[in-house]
Amino acid sequence: xxxxxxxxxxxxxxxxxxxxxxxxxxxxxxxxxxxxxxxxxxxxxxxxxxxxxxxxxxxxxxxxxxxxxxxxxxxxxxxxxxxxxxxxxxxxxxxxxxxxxxxxxxxxxxxxxxxxxxxxxxxxxxxxxxxxxxxxxxxxxxxxxxxxxxxxxxxxxxxxxxxxxxxxxxxxxxxxxxxxxxxxxxxxxxxxxxxxxxxxxxxxxxxxxxxxxxxxxxxxxxxxxxxxxxxxxxxxxxxxxxxxxxxxxxxxxxxxxxxxxxxxxxxxxxxx
Numbered sequence: 153x154x155x156x157x158x159x160x161x162x163x164x165x166x167x168x169x170x171x172x173x174x175x176x177x178x179x180x181x182x183x184x185x186x187x188x189x190x191x192x193x194x195x196x197x198x199x200x201x202x203x204x205x206x207x208x209x210x211x212x213x214x215x216x217x218x219x220x221x222x223x224x225x226x227x228x229x230x231x232x233x234x235x236x237x238x239x240x241x242x243x244x245x246x247x248x249x250x251x252x253x254x255x256x257x258x259x260x261x262x263x264x265x266x267x268x269x270x271x272x273x274x275x276x277x278x279x280x281x282x283x284x285x286x287x288x289x290x291x292x293x294x295x296x297x298x299x300x301x302x303x304x305x306x307x308x309x310x311x312x313x314x315x316x317x318x319x320x321x322x323x324x325x326x327x328x329x330x331x332x333x334x335x336x337x338x339x340x341x342x343x344x345x346x347x348x349x350x351x352x353x354x355x356x357x358x359x360x361x362x363x364x365x366x367x368x369x370x371x372x373x374x375x376x377x378x379x380x381x382x383x384x385x386x387x388x389x390x391x392x393x394x395x396x397x398x399x400x401x402x403x404x405x406x407x408x409x410x411x412x413x414x415x416x417x418x419x420x421x422x423x424x
Contacts, residue, residue: 155269155292156334158241159359162208163385165239169376169423170416171361172203173245173392174212174229178220180397182404192217193225197232199396202409204237206416209269211243211361211390230266241269243361243388247296249274249281256284263288270294272339272361275322282330289333292359297322297351300341300364319347320354327355337361340379342370342389348378357381363390365415372415376422384423391415 153161163169176192185191200210210233217226233242244266248258262271262285270292273282285293298308298319308319316324326336338355340348342364351360360379364370372389379387395415399407 154290154335155241156359158239158269159208159292159388162240166205166208167420168206168208168416169385169387169389169419170207170412171209171211171243171388171390172199172207172395172412173363173390174199174210175216175392175396176220176222177216180400182400182402184402190225190228192220192222193228196225196229198405199408200229200233200237202405203395203412204240206409206412207240209241209243209388210237211245211388211392213245213392227266230268234267241292242266243292243294244268244271247272247274249277251277252280252284255281259284259288263291270337272296275326279330286330286333286335289335292335292337293330294337294339294359294361295322295326295330297326297338298340298344298347300343300370304341320350323351323354327358331358337388339363342372342375345371345374345378348375352379352381352386357383357386359386359388361388361390363392365389365391365394372418373422376419380423389415389419 174196176195181195185195212226217223230242244262262268272294273285275295310318312321323338330336337359339361340351342362362375362379365372395408395411398411
């Protein structure tokens with residue numbers, strides 16, 4: 153299946169728009185894993201096992217693995233998800249952006265080494281920096297558009313000569329020119345529901361990856377109202393820390409599962 157086909161199936165089969173983000177920080181991981189050489193893999197594997205029935209995908213953040221020299225653990229984790237939960241898309245959160253020849257290597261990393269179903273990319277360097285990802289037509293390319301961090305406004309709210317803010321220009325560029333194979337999605341933060349609404353109006357039913365609920369404080373009801381597509385879906389609403397670190401005690405697995413269930417249900421209630 154293509155990324156979009158896999159995503160649509162996960163939305164339907166798990167009745168969930170929740171994307172579980174994996175940002176493993178050894179300082180916050182359970183004490184029982186301390187000192188284990190594969191602690192990051194074991195932690196993330198347990199989170200995946202606890203939440204797989206309640207989400208529409210898994211989103212590992214590559215920096216959290218690379219900073220601990222744990223790229224092989226990330227590779228093992230992606231292998232595990234593909235075999236244990238083949239219905240769940242893997243979104244590699246890398247936010248890559250570089251010239252074409254280097255972008256080709258990053259694309260190989262995402263789609264050949266980690267065999268992710270989709271990857272996040274930065275559009276700042278233009279089409280040739282994104283083209284190597286788009287050439288893999290079965291893979292998803294998720295383009296930064298309106299990010300959840302406060303500093304995103306420094307650039308994303310800058311107006312073009314015609315008055316269009318840069319983030320909406322990016323949304324239009326992706327929708328009109330880059331999405332020829334129907335494989336693109338956009339990152340739009342839950343902390344800015346009005347901008348989500350404007351992006352949705354501009355791009356139609358293109359999927360949106362929406363970070364910023366949970367620890368970052370984005371409002372689920374406002375997010376769903378602004379971001380739902382014509383079918384009442386179309387969103388990968390990400391939660392990471394609120395699920396990963398729901399408990400620091402021995403019940404961390406069940407606490408993560410409970411947090412995922414509660415978030416999925418809150419999203420579904422907002423859709424009703």
